[in-house]
Amino acid sequence: MPTKDEVFEKVREALMDALGVDDDEVTPEATMVGDLGAESIDFLDIVFRLEKAFEIEIPRSELFPEDILTSAEYVQDGKVTDAGVAELKKRMPFADLTKFEANPVVQDFGNLLTVNDLCRYVETKVASDE
Amino acid sequence: MRWFWIDRFTEFESGRRAVATKNISLAEEQMDGYMYMPVLPIMPTPLIIEGLAQTGGLLVGEHNQFRERVVLAKLGKATFHTPALAGDTLTYTTTVEEIQPDGAICICTSHIGDLLQAEVELIFAHLDDARFKGIDLFEPADFLRMLRMFRIYDVGIDANGERLRIPEHLLAAEQEDIAQND
Numbered sequence: 001m002p003t004k005d006e007v008f009e010k011v012r013e014a015l016m017d018a019l020g021v022d023d024d025e026v027t028p029e030a031t032m033v034g035d036l037g038a039e040s041i042d043f044l045d046i047v048f049r050l051e052k053a054f055e056i057e058i059p060r061s062e063l064f065p066e067d068i069l070t071s072a073e074y075v076q077d078g079k080v081t082d083a084g085v086a087e088l089k090k091r092m093p094f095a096d097l098t099k100f101e102a103n104p105v106v107q108d109f110g111n112l113l114t115v116n117d118l119c120r121y122v123e124t125k126v127a128s129d130e
Numbered sequence: 131m132r133w134f135w136i137d138r139f140t141e142f143e144s145g146r147r148a149v150a151t152k153n154i155s156l157a158e159e160q161m162d163g164y165m166y167m168p169v170l171p172i173m174p175t176p177l178i179i180e181g182l183a184q185t186g187g188l189l190v191g192e193h194n195q196f197r198e199r200v201v202l203a204k205l206g207k208a209t210f211h212t213p214a215l216a217g218d219t220l221t222y223t224t225t226v227e228e229i230q231p232d233g234a235i236c237i238c239t240s241h242i243g244d245l246l247q248a249e250v251e252l253i254f255a256h257l258d259d260a261r262f263k264g265i266d267l268f269e270p271a272d273f274l275r276m277l278r279m280f281r282i283y284d285v286g287i288d289a290n291g292e293r294l295r296i297p298e299h300l301l302a303a304e305q306e307d308i309a310q311n312d
Binding site: 017018040041042044045048060 | 203204206207227228230231232233235253255
């Protein structure tokens, strides 16, 4: 089982390769989209690199719960409902949804994920595989 | 100007791997010298990447019987070890690393004989129905003509090693096109 530092280093390497960013830009607090400039196609690349680096499988819906964000049941007037937020928390226990919860506009969701969230996600995946 | 940057496929394993050749000729416009050094007819590297993308893009597209709109979305690493000159035959080999509903990743090489000329990682996207419904990137009958010209169906095999079959929807489009032009 890799240490937290080892996970962070491998995630940092994957993000540097996939996004062409410098190592000092990849901080735990950096958001994938806003700070590191990731676009939708980059996530395919990032997921692929993480799968290889950690020898894990990453179902896309675990990192990007598009089904919830496009569901009529969980979205009203462009905002995720309380039930939707609860579902997101259940689906993404690794992500810090505190800020999003205060004003859960669907459009802002894409900029939620941080490097730290990604590391936590990988840690849980590696642990569950062992 | 025609935008064919491969001449033909020599191997095609559905969903796995494809090999195509590109013969570089001085007769071609891109070799005129204005882009690179005037007296050294070097094949421009972006056009080698385009050739690899055509090889890999058709490999990725065939996986879903050419029903997805496949576009080159991103270049990973690209390393050129040596220039390609007029008279060289480039062998492009593309291998699928991953195909997902939203795109695919291919690892590609270009060789001159046994010499590794370039290594490139390509990421393709499938343009989604939400934004591109009703938009075809190619006219189906023309597209099939191009596939035949590239000899994909002469050399191609499917996942079971059987001869690669032309998708019904492309054959139907071709028949319709022939009937209209009769």
